[in-house]
Amino acid sequence: MFSQLKSRFGSGLAVGIIGMIAIWLIGLVILPQILMVDYSFRPNLLPADIGGPKDVYSLTNYETLFSNKIHLAIFFKTIWSSVLVTGLTLVVSYPIAFYLAKVATPQKAALCLLLLIIPFWINEILRTFSWYIILAYKGPLNALLLGLGLIDRPIRFLSGDGGVLIGMVYAYILFMIFPIYNAIESLDTNQIKAARNLGAGWIRTHWRVVIPHAKPGIATGCIMTFMLAAGSYAVPALLGSPGSRWFTQIIYNWFFEGGDWNQGAAYAFLLLIICIGFIALVMRIFKVGLGDIAK
Amino acid sequence: MDSSVHLDNTVMQFGDFTAIQKTDLTIQSGEFFSFLGPSGCGKTTILNMISGFIDPTQGDIKIGGKSMRGVPANKRPTSMIFQNLALFPLMTVAENIEFGLEVRGVSKSERKKASDRLLELVALEGSGAKKVSELSGGQRQRIAIARALAVEPQVLLLDEPLSALDLKLRQHMRTELKAIQRKTGITFIYITHDQGEALTMSDRVAVMSAGRIQQVADPITLYRDPHTAFVASFVGENNGVSGKVIDVNSGLVVLDCGALGKLAGRSQGNIAIGTDATLFIRPEHFRLQAENGMHTLGATIDEVNFEGAYLTLNAKTPAEQALSIQLGTHQFTESLKKGAPVSLSYNERDAIVIAGEGHV
Numbered sequence: 001m002f003s004q005l006k007s008r009f010g011s012g013l014a015v016g017i018i019g020m021i022a023i024w025l026i027g028l029v030i031l032p033q034i035l036m037v038d039y040s041f042r043p044n045l046l047p048a049d050i051g052g053p054k055d056v057y058s059l060t061n062y063e064t065l066f067s068n069k070i071h072l073a074i075f076f077k078t079i080w081s082s083v084l085v086t087g088l089t090l091v092v093s094y095p096i097a098f099y100l101a102k103v104a105t106p107q108k109a110a111l112c113l114l115l116l117i118i119p120f121w122i123n124e125i126l127r128t129f130s131w132y133i134i135l136a137y138k139g140p141l142n143a144l145l146l147g148l149g150l151i152d153r154p155i156r157f158l159s160g161d162g163g164v165l166i167g168m169v170y171a172y173i174l175f176m177i178f179p180i181y182n183a184i185e186s187l188d189t190n191q192i193k194a195a196r197n198l199g200a201g202w203i204r205t206h207w208r209v210v211i212p213h214a215k216p217g218i219a220t221g222c223i224m225t226f227m228l229a230a231g232s233y234a235v236p237a238l239l240g241s242p243g244s245r246w247f248t249q250i251i252y253n254w255f256f257e258g259g260d261w262n263q264g265a266a267y268a269f270l271l272l273i274i275c276i277g278f279i280a281l282v283m284r285i286f287k288v289g290l291g292d293i294a295k
Numbered sequence: 296m297d298s299s300v301h302l303d304n305t306v307m308q309f310g311d312f313t314a315i316q317k318t319d320l321t322i323q324s325g326e327f328f329s330f331l332g333p334s335g336c337g338k339t340t341i342l343n344m345i346s347g348f349i350d351p352t353q354g355d356i357k358i359g360g361k362s363m364r365g366v367p368a369n370k371r372p373t374s375m376i377f378q379n380l381a382l383f384p385l386m387t388v389a390e391n392i393e394f395g396l397e398v399r400g401v402s403k404s405e406r407k408k409a410s411d412r413l414l415e416l417v418a419l420e421g422s423g424a425k426k427v428s429e430l431s432g433g434q435r436q437r438i439a440i441a442r443a444l445a446v447e448p449q450v451l452l453l454d455e456p457l458s459a460l461d462l463k464l465r466q467h468m469r470t471e472l473k474a475i476q477r478k479t480g481i482t483f484i485y486i487t488h489d490q491g492e493a494l495t496m497s498d499r500v501a502v503m504s505a506g507r508i509q510q511v512a513d514p515i516t517l518y519r520d521p522h523t524a525f526v527a528s529f530v531g532e533n534n535g536v537s538g539k540v541i542d543v544n545s546g547l548v549v550l551d552c553g554a555l556g557k558l559a560g561r562s563q564g565n566i567a568i569g570t571d572a573t574l575f576i577r578p579e580h581f582r583l584q585a586e587n588g589m590h591t592l593g594a595t596i597d598e599v600n601f602e603g604a605y606l607t608l609n610a611k612t613p614a615e616q617a618l619s620i621q622l623g624t625h626q627f628t629e630s631l632k633k634g635a636p637v638s639l640s641y642n643e644r645d646a647i648v649i650a651g652e653g654h655v
Contacts, residue, residue, distance in 0.1 A: 188379065188381060190377045190378075190379055190381035191381050191383065193346075193348060193368070193375075193377070193381065194375070194377060194381040194382075194383070195383075195394070196348075196367075196368040196369045197346055197368055197369070197373070197374060197375045198369075198374065198394050198395035198398060198442070198443075198446055199369045199370075199395050199398040199399060199446060200369055200394070200398045201369055201398075204398060208383075208386075208394070209383060212385045213385065
């Protein structure tokens with residue numbers, strides 16, 4: 001890589017470019033992570049005791065999660081809810097992606113993409129707050145449903161997990177639509193016509209021809225959505241009720257309310273490890289390789 | 296079973312653009328029928344209408360006498376072979392062939408029997424477990440045919456399926472397609488811009504131009520008696536010479552072709568004295584020696600090309616009219632060279648005259 005850069009930019013600039021990338025990677029990505037790993041294995045001590053005889057490496061911080069039933073329940077609920085968010089986002093995104101890729105005229109597709117993207121120019125917190133307003137007990141959605149006579153009394157969207165699920169599906173929809181859209185767009189339209197021509201109805205055409213082709217895109221979208229959902233803080237903090245706490249909120253509490261960075265770091269790594277393991281398992285089940293996703 | 300296809304006063308418009316002008320045409324049950332025309336003439340639109348991917352703006356498509364209006368593509372008794380074949384790359388060869396049967400709920404063992412039988416028909420026994428990507432172009436071609444035949448269609452639609460193959464294979468597949476058509480008795484509707492394919496395989500050919508069917512005839516009639524200037528110049532090679540009609544007599548028309556003198560040919564359709572018309576002479580109908588009753592034109596040779604069994608000459612008349620002449624190689628003499636004068640004769644029975652000016 002260096003020789004390529006050198007031949008193109010000369011050695012001085014090449015060293016500069018590589019140096020900046022190295023500083024960015026090592027100083028801003030790798031070192032802080034290593035610091036956190038280090039923290040997670042050490043006890044939370046008073047400043048005076050740091051480096052003293054009590055400062056030894058142990059797995060204690062990691063064991064805490066498994067002895068705390070409430071934290072463990074929230075941990076699994078976070079994983080499960082993230083699966084639910086991923087599934088819901090997929091169900092909503094797939095038809096949109098298919099429409100954009102194969103049904104809409106280029107002009108309509110461009111317009112739809114623009115309409116999908118524009119709301120994402122607004123800060124995530126603001127977008128989530130607007131959902132808070134929409135879903136409120138006396139908010140516009142309830143007013144609309146009451147006005148249409150579909151419900152007799154307002155629904156409490158924001159108690160329980162409903163608000164969090166809706167907010168997250170909305171927050172991550174683009175991360176699902178774009179990979180699937182790209183995958184479906186690369187499908188030869190004649191494949192769909194051939195399936196129809198051989199007698200397949202729409203469901204079977206999708207099941208046997210479109211979805212197998214789009215599988216890498218679906219996998220990419222699902223992985224991104226799942227990771228973002230499991231690691232989300234703003235949406236559960238704003239739209240969640242006390243009963244629907246997210247594991248990220250527990251981690252936050254350890255860091256900034258408990259002041260126990262060591263414990264917080266251990267929790268954060270547990271979440272990361274389980275998420276990666278979970279994704280690896282799902283990829284195995286659906287026979288998707290890393291190479292398929294990188295395409 | 297009646298598997299005729301009737302385009303019943305069919306019109307297809309896309310916005311302001313009329314892709315298919317009003318067309319009324321019946322393709323007989325069990326016929327090998329081709330639509331021949333340059334790209335953009337609307338032949339693929341006809342295929343899409345018959346297969347149900349689009350519905351005609353006006354008129355109807357009838358298959359076996361039944362109206363197909365509103366019948367979706369997956370419910371029609373047609374089956375299509377796509378230009379790029381559109382085999383399913385993620386399925387095995389057998390799964391590809393069995394797909395249509397799987398859709399119809401045929402049991403696994405029955406499906407296996409059908410795909411074995413079809414693989415035998417296309418001479419690819421034992422390839423069922425292979426991936427599509429492991430097959431050569433010609434083999435994929437035959438799998439596409441097998442897949443289309445598996446659903447036992449009444450009508451098989453072929454959208455230039457041979458265009459991606461090399462010449463030798465293409466010629467071989469022509470014979471094979473014709474043989475399969477005879478064996479199965481299915482109506483074949485073939486779309487092509489390659490006249491060689493259309494003429495060798497078809498029972499009848501419809502020549503199309505700009506959304507309009509110019510002529511429907513068997514290949515020999517189409518070649519000998521083109522009805523329009525477009526057909527005359529699109530099917531095979533032709534030399535068009537325009538002139539004014541000075542005499543019409545028992546099927547023969549005499550034209551005054553200015554510097555080329557008076558030339559005559561068989562008339563196609565009604566031609567009136569005093570109107571403009573074009574005389575068409577095929578390159579192979581020119582002779583170097585005039586016989587009794589032949590017409591003769593003088594020209595200068597521009598180029599002599601040796602093609603093996605025959606020679607082609609490019610020549611120019613004194614009126615700067617380019618002519619193409621085809622001669623048997625045995626007629627070659629040293630005097631046929633660039634710049635040499637040549638006198639070209641033809642029998643008026645071999646030339647035709649079509650109303651209208653100029654060649655297309």
